Amino acid sequence: MNERANSKLTNNSQNLRKNMTKEERHLWYDFLKNQPITFNRQKVIGSYIVDFYCASTNLVIEIDGSQHYEDAGKAKDIKRDNYLKGLGLTVLRYSNYDINSNFDGVCADILRYVSTSSTASGPPSPRGEG
Numbered sequence: 210m211n212e213r214a215n216s217k218l219t220n221n222s223q224n225l226r227k228n229m230t231k232e233e234r235h236l237w238y239d240f241l242k243n244q245p246i247t248f249n250r251q252k253v254i255g256s257y258i259v260d261f262y263c264a265s266t267n268l269v270i271e272i273d274g275s276q277h278y279e280d281a282g283k284a285k286d287i288k289r290d291n292y293l294k295g296l297g298l299t300v301l302r303y304s305n306y307d308i309n310s311n312f313d314g315v316c317a318d319i320l321r322y323v324s325t326s327s328t329a330s331g332p333p334s335p336r337g338e339g
Contacts (some may be wrong), residue, residue, distance in 0.1 A: 218253045225251040225258060232272050233260060240316045241270075246323065254296070257289055259320060266326040269293055269300045270319065277305040299326075 213286040229237065229250070241248040241261060254263035254269070273286075290300050299324060303315050 218258060222251040222253050222258045232305045235308055236272060237337060255292060266323050268296050269298050270304045273302055273304050
């Protein structure tokens with residue numbers, strides 16, 4: 210990726226951090242920010258910006274709005290997820306509805322993944338790819 214494209218992505222990621230969705234803010238301020246491991250918001254990875262990233266567990270967390278359930282959104286997500294998986298990352302996806310109606314369940318699922326991946330001797334098993 211050239212410097213100009215990378216600079217544009219960096220600017221976009223900064224804007225996304227400043228303008229997180231209600232669901233992203235809820236997950237960040239009420240859960241991820243307080244974890245003992247580091248999570249980054251709106252992290253540039255390759256030519257993508259992921260919602261949340263944890264380097265120590267190779268984990269990407271995506272919060273999906275309605276556009277992700279349209280055909281074009283699904284196709285983009287498959288391409289993106291395949292790219293991220295090719296880097297050895299696991300992608301956990303949750304819908305806005307999940308965040309709003311089952312926040313404790315989402316947090317428990319993330320904790321299960323983090324605790325499993327940090328105690329496993331090998332690479333973490335893929336989860337939440339749907």
